[in-house]
Amino acid sequence: MKKKYRSPRFKPYLFLLPSLIFLMIFTYFPIAYSFFYSFFNYSMYTRKPIFCGLGNYVKMIHDPIFWQVVYNNVLYGAFTIFPTMFLALILAILIDEVKSLKGFYQIGIFYPTVIPMTAAAMVWMFMYDPSLGIINQFLGLLHLPQPGWLGDSKTSLLSLIIMAIWKNLGYYMLLYLAGLQLLPKELYEVADIEGAGWFRKHYYITFPLISPTTLFIFIVSLIQSFKAFTQVYLMTQGGPGYSSSVLIFYIYENAFRYWDIGMASALTSVMILSLLFLVLLIFGVFGKKVTYSLV
């Protein structure tokens, strides 16, 4: 056998090197960059960054807009994550049990995930139109109050939440559908023999056994809720006022409207830390409690 000119011990690192370089440049260096410049007064207008210690963070906690934005982000997260997960699970169970038209239901509920958020924003802007939009026309027919939706500070965030539910529902439903296929069929047969009804059967068997999927969807949707930029930018610009602004949009405004890189870096650091903290918290609290499949 020919002697290899390179020690095989280097091989794994050679395989990793290309991706590692890009991972460092576009993920880890940026994280370090954000933490570093969060301690600087750094505006694109002033040429040199000036060290200011915790100055940006002090300014941040005294900034009412920051708290409004955080509050909106929490509301947006809570009211997109849990309703979507619940609906997705119910729909997955129903579709799993249905005999015909399975494909039609799957496609009809899943397609919003596939179309671009920009396109979704466009058609929902039309549907939310206070006078011409289909939603208010429908409410009018039922003689119900017709809210101003995107143009009203009381309903602007809610409008974004409703659209987000529609957009993500299909993806989570498919994940649940995949999870359901792994559950042991015998349990349901036993439950049927014992005479358990539909509701009891799913409450006692499906809900606990599907919890690994639920945990996964929880994490995915949490990350999603921090990414809500496109719809905010296109549909409300965070308004009216700051009623529908979220953290990522506020970062964008600070960086690319006010060119305040120091503040934007501080906000980015807060976002990175809260995201990682929440993910680890969810894993820590639920990770162990999750019931793993019997097989």
Place this chain on the structure above:
Amino acid sequence: MTVVTLIPLYLIIIMAFKPGNVIFHGNYLLPSLKLFLGNFKVVFESAPFFTYLVNTVIVVSGILILQLVLIIPAAYAFARMKFKGSGILFILYVIQIMLPLEALIVPNYMIIRKFGLIDTRISMILPFIASGYGTFLLRQVFKQIPQELEDAAIIDGCNHLKFLWYILIPLARPTIVAFSIVSIVTHWQDYLWPLIATNSPEVRTLTIGLGMFVQQESGADWGVLMAATLFISAPILVLFLALQRTFIRSFMTSGMKG
């Protein structure tokens, strides 16, 4: 429920083919009897949507190809090689799954600017190519392939690269396809990063194009806007309808945990 979720798509399609002045006459929920293409004519005359389409295809396929080139070897190293630091290095890839690049736009903008790549197509590609998610997904599959197969291949004179190319990649095909579809769908939607990384229409993508079109045509009729909306969604929708089963299966397994 399915009917409710289908309403937006239905509205896009019927409105795109109706002249603006009749959209709100009578019942706008009914499709028009004649196929009206005037809206599309307005769309193409007022903004370079074909350029946007070409750019989107370049960016999306560029991301996918480079992702595969980078993550397949990385996943292979993590799945089938023993080396120092593999645990810590793998954690670096996993943490990236939890940190969407949207969170890092500010520093990434400064980096791309330093490289002098602002307003280029490549700037929209590079930040996404080292996918921790893809590495994780492929590692799971590569790990499941039995050791005996590798031993046999080595006896037959395969080196790592040959084993990867001729045996592992074909065996992992379904997962590679699944990852590719998720990647295409995800990056067809990219908005925030292309928005700040580019500023001229020659390099911009469909989603940004639609956003600019709306601002430029503010007060324009909904028929025209829906025609543009349909145009940017159509390629991905057609792909979805043509490959329904593959799409559904891909997204179903995209959450696969090992």
